[in-house]
Amino acid sequence: MALDADADAVREWATQEQLTFPVLVDRQHVVAELYGFTNVPASVWIDENRKVVRPADTAMGDDRFRAFTNVDSSIHHNLLRRWVVDGVRDLDDSGVRANQMLPDDDTQRARLHRRIGIVLGDRGDDAGRAHHLREAERLAPMDWTIVRGNMPLFGDDPFGEKFFEFAGRWAEAGSPGYPLGTGREQPEA
């Protein structure tokens, strides 16, 4: 499920491989809200009875960004394999609850401003779009799905200067994000 206002950008990535699973496009970040995603890549585990058995948490596909993220992707992969193959969870229900990121009203309002911005942009109202996307950033300044997700919408390189500025601000604020931080390593001193 891609958190992308631009469905063509999703298709460009998702058609490079023959995938065996559906790739959905969440332009309005509806699923991000329902499951509490604030950054990507991240995953939630859902069991056969449609219960959440692991909350939103970092889930790297591989180690290509390990030097930057300090996340060892294999830790999550191994936990996931153990659950799928052996039916063993690493968290019980209280562990899931203890590691959820719960939204406040401003987080919710930020998501709404982003939605309005996307709808206005679809109508060609660029000034309206810009106003609401910036409001979203003001209300949720540490949410990557909003701040970094906005970068391509403003013509900024999401791997460029703005990205490193934001990553710096976020680190200074104590790297607020998914509490589990599975696979996170201490950066070398």
Place this chain on the structure above:
Amino acid sequence: MAQITLIDNGSTYELDGSPVDGSLAVDAVGFARSTGWELKPEGLCREEVCIPVRDRSALLQDSMLRLDEFARLAGRVAVVDVARGVAALADSGGRRSEALATLDAPDFTLPDIHGKQVSLSDFDRRKRLLLAWSSW
């Protein structure tokens, strides 16, 4: 009367409406059809849930429903752009937090990259990995 765009849980509806005291009011019939919320004698109702409404005239006047008052009563947050005629509603932070704590995985439907609608419930009775990613 003007056309108002209402975004409710990410779905978009076009309703008749007008500005009122710095917020927007929308046609209550269209609002009920779009969101399922309807003002009945017993209160503000959706499916089996009814919320008592003490001051009905603050919510509904001339069959127009005020969105800020609706949000307050229903435990939701509203963002309203009066000048552009757009409003959006979502659960309040508290309401969403309560829902997350139930550990129920809410169903959703989104288009896949070929435009086909896919729901979480299409994969019921199976383990599911919901992976959030992006092009950015």
